[in-house]
Amino acid sequence: MSNYKAPEILEKEASELWDTLKETELTPKSRRDIPQQDMPSQDPDIRRGNMEEVAVGYTAEQVFVESARCLQCKNAPCINGCPVSIDIPRFIKEAGDGKFGPAIDVIKESSMLPAICGRVCPQEKQCMEQCTLGKILKDPEKSVAIGRIERFLADWESENRPETAPELPPSNGKKVAIVGSGPSGLTAAADLRKAGFEVTIFEAFHKPGGVTVYGIPEFRLPKAIVEREVEGLMRMGVTFENNFLVGRTRKLKDLMEKDGYNAVYIASGAGLPKFMHIEGENLVGVFSANEFLTRSNLMKAYDSNAATPIYQAKRVAVFGGGNVAMDAARTAVRMGAEEVHIIYRRTEKEMPARVEEVHHAKEEGVIFNLLTSPVRILGDEDGRVRAIECLKYELGEPDESGRRKPVPIEGSEFTIDVETCIPAIGNTSNPLIKQTTPGLEFTRWGTIEVDENQKTSLDHVFAGGDISQGAATVILAMGDGRKAAAAIIEDLK
Amino acid sequence: MNKILEKKQLSADVFRMKIEAPLIAEERKAGQFLILQVDKELGERIPLTIANADAQEGFIEIIFQAVGATTRQLSRKEAGESVEAVLGPLGQPTVIEKKDGPVVCVGGGIGVAPMHPIVEAHHKIGNRVITIMGARNKDLLIMEDEMKALSDELIICTDDGSYGRKDLVTVPLKELCESDTPPAEVIAIGPPIMMKFCAETTRPYKVHTMVSLNTIMVDGTGMCGGCRVSIGGETKFVCVDGPEFDGHLVDFDNMMMRLKSYKNQEAHRCNLDIEAEKLEAERK
Numbered sequence: 088m089s090n091y092k093a094p095e096i097l098e099k100e101a102s103e104l105w106d107t108l109k110e111t112e113l114t115p116k117s118r119r120d121i122p123q124q125d126m127p128s129q130d131p132d133i134r135r136g137n138m139e140e141v142a143v144g145y146t147a148e149q150v151f152v153e154s155a156r157c158l159q160c161k162n163a164p165c166i167n168g169c170p171v172s173i174d175i176p177r178f179i180k181e182a183g184d185g186k187f188g189p190a191i192d193v194i195k196e197s198s199m200l201p202a203i204c205g206r207v208c209p210q211e212k213q214c215m216e217q218c219t220l221g222k223i224l225k226d227p228e229k230s231v232a233i234g235r236i237e238r239f240l241a242d243w244e245s246e247n248r249p250e251t252a253p254e255l256p257p258s259n260g261k262k263v264a265i266v267g268s269g270p271s272g273l274t275a276a277a278d279l280r281k282a283g284f285e286v287t288i289f290e291a292f293h294k295p296g297g298v299t300v301y302g303i304p305e306f307r308l309p310k311a312i313v314e315r316e317v318e319g320l321m322r323m324g325v326t327f328e329n330n331f332l333v334g335r336t337r338k339l340k341d342l343m344e345k346d347g348y349n350a351v352y353i354a355s356g357a358g359l360p361k362f363m364h365i366e367g368e369n370l371v372g373v374f375s376a377n378e379f380l381t382r383s384n385l386m387k388a389y390d391s392n393a394a395t396p397i398y399q400a401k402r403v404a405v406f407g408g409g410n411v412a413m414d415a416a417r418t419a420v421r422m423g424a425e426e427v428h429i430i431y432r433r434t435e436k437e438m439p440a441r442v443e444e445v446h447h448a449k450e451e452g453v454i455f456n457l458l459t460s461p462v463r464i465l466g467d468e469d470g471r472v473r474a475i476e477c478l479k480y481e482l483g484e485p486d487e488s489g490r491r492k493p494v495p496i497e498g499s500e501f502t503i504d505v506e507t508c509i510p511a512i513g514n515t516s517n518p519l520i521k522q523t524t525p526g527l528e529f530t531r532w533g534t535i536e537v538d539e540n541q542k543t544s545l546d547h548v549f550a551g552g553d554i555s556q557g558a559a560t561v562i563l564a565m566g567d568g569r570k571a572a573a574a575i576i577e578d579l580k
Numbered sequence: 581m582n583k584i585l586e587k588k589q590l591s592a593d594v595f596r597m598k599i600e601a602p603l604i605a606e607e608r609k610a611g612q613f614l615i616l617q618v619d620k621e622l623g624e625r626i627p628l629t630i631a632n633a634d635a636q637e638g639f640i641e642i643i644f645q646a647v648g649a650t651t652r653q654l655s656r657k658e659a660g661e662s663v664e665a666v667l668g669p670l671g672q673p674t675v676i677e678k679k680d681g682p683v684v685c686v687g688g689g690i691g692v693a694p695m696h697p698i699v700e701a702h703h704k705i706g707n708r709v710i711t712i713m714g715a716r717n718k719d720l721l722i723m724e725d726e727m728k729a730l731s732d733e734l735i736i737c738t739d740d741g742s743y744g745r746k747d748l749v750t751v752p753l754k755e756l757c758e759s760d761t762p763p764a765e766v767i768a769i770g771p772p773i774m775m776k777f778c779a780e781t782t783r784p785y786k787v788h789t790m791v792s793l794n795t796i797m798v799d800g801t802g803m804c805g806g807c808r809v810s811i812g813g814e815t816k817f818v819c820v821d822g823p824e825f826d827g828h829l830v831d832f833d834n835m836m837m838r839l840k841s842y843k844n845q846e847a848h849r850c851n852l853d854i855e856a857e858k859l860e861a862e863r864k
Contacts (some may be wrong), residue, residue, distance in 0.1 A: 293617055330666065357803075359803070370807075394622060394650055399845065470838075517801070517803070518820055
């Protein structure tokens, strides 16, 4: 791609710019004229063939330049955009002054997992959306790159600070069970442990991390980062019980009545993958994004020594326009597919995926078929996918969500030859907890019903993250974990 | 980690193992299954059936055929060694109710293993149980004594006539359907093709027939959807909706096709495996 700039060039530009800036007295006007620092990334032609992280992270000079863009607004609108209310101007001020230690300490007052959030949070829809600079420049993408600075600080900490267990209050003798080891469960565990509770996290998979290990690919979030967070919790004394499915291995009620847990936080995550209910959906070669990503991420199918197979295909179609669709498409590229299509019913503007992910996918050669929807999947005589039939759409009148509703164009059917189809159109709720926990109330969408403190219909049972919100984000799940921990501390007083 | 307490080789490639898993042994009910993983970093998660369990002693028993990469690897483990993980019990338990007529349990090959707890449960609540066991030959028959002890009647069929009747299991099943005391319920577990023909055998007699499906799975908890099957035209997940379904509604052809998803890749892997074993043997 023509606009790709190698990390060395970005580094050089930033350090030259910083040499001038550091000698200058900056005014709000001159701050807004500083160009936003691009995230250095691996060359698209090279990264197509490896699983390593695409974004390589800011240099210190880039952090200084980017921090200089922050207007240090008195009312700090960015904080309101952050689901866990990080004091953003304060950490950016410290970072800009080169005080990386104090800067990361500011973040850690509010967020447990900055290395993860700095990488996967949709900042442009949260803090960056509220940023005054972005408003002046009329584009939240042009706001202060808060997440990139956050990521730099988190990585700086892991390289420069010895890992020590924080001082903890003595055990208060009360036990809390956490169901699921994703971002929500990990956040709640940290807060509860710090408050003196004995915490056990139950995880159905063989490795903790939830969506950050099975769903989000290595090239977007290296697993080593998740492992580091998990190890940190272990050093704090949090117990992990892997290969343990609450509801089946042990009923929730038994955890409380027989095993002595005083409270439970259910953060079991997204559930069953949705399919589109179109013809051919059970052909060989149709995989939910969950399955495709779990095989490649958690089960390491990209490694030829791994026992878990992944279906070989030269041409792949991914249905959907969210981050999971981008992850699946970009994983398919790395698994050796020569032609990867995104099939999305609306236009790029309506895509729920982050702009950065769409940009990365395009750089890697993913083909975007917009205003297009699959009608049926065609198979060969062995029941294997050979093509998809699609229909073209155009934008009609705005619907109740304000988005212009796509309407099919009659007679516009056409086919694309593919061997693999990956629906990435979301999840419905997992019925497991429901099947095995009488008395727990659910919404009509199958999510667990909670009040403003994450409390469920059962005493001492709380829930949060995707199991109560439906599909949400890492940071929203963390926010729930934090709220639930506070409510549990109050509840067990 | 779960320790292997005992290992027996039942035939050329069929093994029986006792594995320490106290919580599963306590919770499991007839009809449920588990996911086993031999190796943590690069291992595969495979669904296996539960042949038996002892809550007091805290173990479960599995009977498996070494056919894929992971089952072959598992078959090389010895008592005293451990596997990385056993997750379970998974799936919905079998509905065990008092029936007016006999319950006919048809087990084919190693499908007899998951049938054992079901026969046990029906026997326990006082149902009259007729068990039909089938195998290619005498050497491949498993759990005969255990099934005999729990069944009111035991019919054994072998394809080659080396033991019991020289019939497919569908022949005695049809006879029972036509008898004066037809089955109140049939449960069939075995190779997909056997379950398909058992369902076809009972269909004209309108005898309720449950089958237990063993499809490709990754997590076993509803998350991946790899195990999905078409039941009466509706997509269902074997791991959370099953593993048992009304055999008259299962689209067996689609299921069998899906089971072959990785056939080419696995054939390649098996060849590698065989080569590795040869080299290992030569070294010894």
